[in-house]
Amino acid sequence: MNGIAFDRVSFAYTGRPVLDDVSFDLPEGEFCLLVGPTGAGKSTLLKTVNGLVPHFTGGTISGRITVAGREVHGSTPADLADLVGYVGQEPLAGFVTDEVERELAYTAEQLGVDPAAMRKRVTEIVDLLGLADVRDRDLAALSSGQRQRVAIGAALVAGPAALVLDEPTSALDPTAADEVLSALHRLVHDLGVTVFLAEHRLERVAQYADSALLLNSGKVTAGPVGEVLAVSPVAPPVVDLGRLAGWPGPPVTIREARRHAAGLRETLAGLVPASVVETPTGPPLLEARGVTVDYPGGVRAVNGTDLVAGRGERIALMGRNGSGKSSLLWALQGTGRRSGGTVAIAGTDPATRKPAERRTLAGLVPAEPADLLYAETVAAECEGADRDGRAPNGTCAKILADLVEGVAAQAHPRDLSEGQRLALALAVTLTAAPPLLLLDEPTRGLDYPGKAALANRLGRLAEAGHCVVVSTHDVEFGADFASRVVILSDGEVVADGPARQILSASPMFSPQVEKVLPGWLTVAEVAAALGNGTGDDKDD
Missing domain, CATH: 3.40.50.300 (P-loop containing nucleotide triphosphate hydrolases)
Known part of the structure; x- marks a missing residue:
């Protein structure tokens, strides 16, 4: 088994079980999406793969975890650094240098990679993740999305067999997220890297994944992406739309949904979505004129922004x-x-x-x-x-x-x-x-x-x-x-x-x-138009 394997793994913090007899196999070169509600323990599960749990978190673990055939039990994250690349939710907290290129080279230096090979590897990562324009900049000067890409690059430099990522696109705009996910997709298909990824914005990732794991109440359900999302308490809008419309599957990508949408478009023809909120009239509360920040x-x-x-x-x-x-x-x-311009809130700067x-x-x-x-x-x-x-x-x-x-x-x-x-x-x-x-x-x-x-x-x-x-x-x-x-x-x-x-x-x-349905923004709008009465039902 050259991928990631869990065999009856259980884990608990003091008095609080998180994983309950979890078993699954991820083959080599698999792109697996980990889904589950907030607080289900997804981050904990990911951290067991490279030993961060329990070595740095405490708690009690049992069962067997292997990565590319190597036992994780008894190994520290440092022991597994050449095997498992890990990217956490807070990239800045994991950086050990202050410049982009130094950060990318750090792991390779610690593993004793030849300088010439290291330079080549760093350059490839820079090109792969679109970091060429910031490679000489301080990490503190980067946007959060740029830092996220640097963190992913630093994990890749060691050439790991498995890459584990915890919400890697959470700080990225849609285009940057697609770029990173496309890069991960290439790693899977071209190099056989096993990618194990948790993400709340499932609409971004589902189309790239080969399989999915649902973690809920300590238990895992594994299978094809569509089957797992069909039973998941959390699912992207296109899956919820498919459930609402009764489409088979339900579809997990825009392309699949469009193939089923003709009948629903006809049903909605002539109907108008309820307006979200009318823009209020009256004197402005906020007046920002020519705001400049250098x-x-x-x-x-x-650069000279106005916002009223x-x-x-x-x-x-x-x-x-x-x-x-x-x-x-x-x-x-x-x-x-604020380098220039004016800001007034209720008349006061x-x-x-x-x-x-x-x-x-x-x-x-x-x-x-x-x-x-x-x-x-x-x-x-x-x-x-x-x-x-x-x-x-x-x-x-x-x-x-x-x-x-x-x-x-x-x-x-x-x-x-x-x-x-x-x-x-x-x-x-x-x-x-x-x-x-x-x-x-x-x-x-x-x-x-x-x-x-x-x-x-x-x-x-x-x-x-x-x-x-x-x-x-x-x-x-x-x-x-x-x-x-x-x-x-x-x-x-x-x-x-x-x-x-x-x-x-x-x-x-x-x-x-x-x-899928031009002119409609949310599943709730469609449900309300179809008379299902769920348009405004949002529970706290």
């Missing part, structure tokens, strides 16, 4: 990696760099105010919500937010309870699920009651039900009078959440208008349903 080294991230928005708007800020989305959000909030007052104008939830969380318990976080926001005691805890149920007051924020941690960071931000709410890539780590619940929560905030601006690469979330879409390119606004109009006109940012 960084050292002559890098201009935002009113209360009640739901705006998805989209664009390729490095287009300036995060820089614009921080400039709008007032904490980030947030950059001229102290941090405490700034938070009452604009709240920003960063791409890593944990960056806002410092206390040892959820209760302490909420109490601190009440003090900082000068809000009555219990305000933050009440907001959190409204956003999500079941968060224990004495739990450590780092022990929460991705969705719970995001809800806590959002509650902390909302405690100061800012009229402008800014979120940077909030759907990372969330499954489809979690994203639907987030869209619903943000929609309620907009209805309550907040202006919500979300930077996102997730086109499916944008279709579900936004009433308006603004697309950036090279720091400039290149498209701005109603979500349906902008998303339908862009092949890069079109959701799956629109590609």
Whole structure:
């Protein structure tokens, strides 16, 4: 067996079982997609392949794992570095150097690869992953998507037999994600590398995978991609559309769905999707004019951008990696760099105010919500937010309870699920009651039900009078959440208008349903039009 084999593997943290008698075989050169709800243990399963679990996490493991015939038990991640390449969810946390080319060469150096062979290998990886234009740059100066590609490249330099990746496209725009997945596909077919990959954005990956594993409640279901997704509690929109329409399979790719869609198109002919939200009228809450953001080294991230928005708007800020989305959000909030232009929120420039007052104008939830969380318990976080926001005691805890149920007051924020941690960071931000709410890539780590619940929560905030601006690469979330879409390119606004109009006109940012049924953005819209009554049923 030259691939990855699990034989009756069980694993538990102290008092908390994660894997329960798991057995499966991945042949050499297999591209396998690992799916499952948020918190099912997908990251834990992946980390057992190279020994990160239990060597660095603790816990108790039993059973047998082999990779290319070599036993994993008793080996450390360093022992397996030439055999298993691993890319985690946080690339920056795994880097050991400060420059792109040095990072790519580091693993090869540690394995004693000949310098000439190492240079050749690094150059091949740079070309494979499209890193030529950043190979001499500092890692800290890269966008999150560029860092993700560097991390994948660093794992590939050693020439491993198996490549294990945990949400490798979560920080990538759709085009960059396709480039990375295409590169992985070539590794599988040309070099026989076994790729084992977990991803929440299944619409991106399903077409590339040879097989799938569903992990749920500690158990694994293995099989062809279509069969696994048909029984999975989490599935991409095209699969849900197939289930709704009763298509056989159901289809897992756009091409397959189109072959079944003629009858549904005829049924929907003459029907009009319900409008997401009408653009509110009234005086603008946010007025940003000519905003420019420059960084050292002559890098201009935002180039004279205008953005005017009113209360009640739901705006998805989209664009390729490095287009300036995060820089614009921080400039709008007032904490980030702003080299030129003006920003006014309710007539006040947030950059001229102290941090405490700034938070009452604009709240920003960063791409890593944990960056806002410092206390040892959820209760302490909420109490601190009440003090900082000068809000009555219990305000933050009440907001959190409204956003999500079941968060224990004495739990450590780092022990929460991705969705719970995001809800806590959002509650902390909302405690100061800012009229402008800014979120940077909030759907990372969330499954489809979690994203639907987030869209619903943000929609309620907009209805309550907040202006919500979300930077996102997730086109499916944008279709579900936004009433308006603004697309950036090279720091400039290149498209701005109603979500349906902008998303339908862009092949890069079109959701799956629109590609199958032009003019329709979500499965919920189709269900509502067919009279199934599910158009607005989004559970928290």
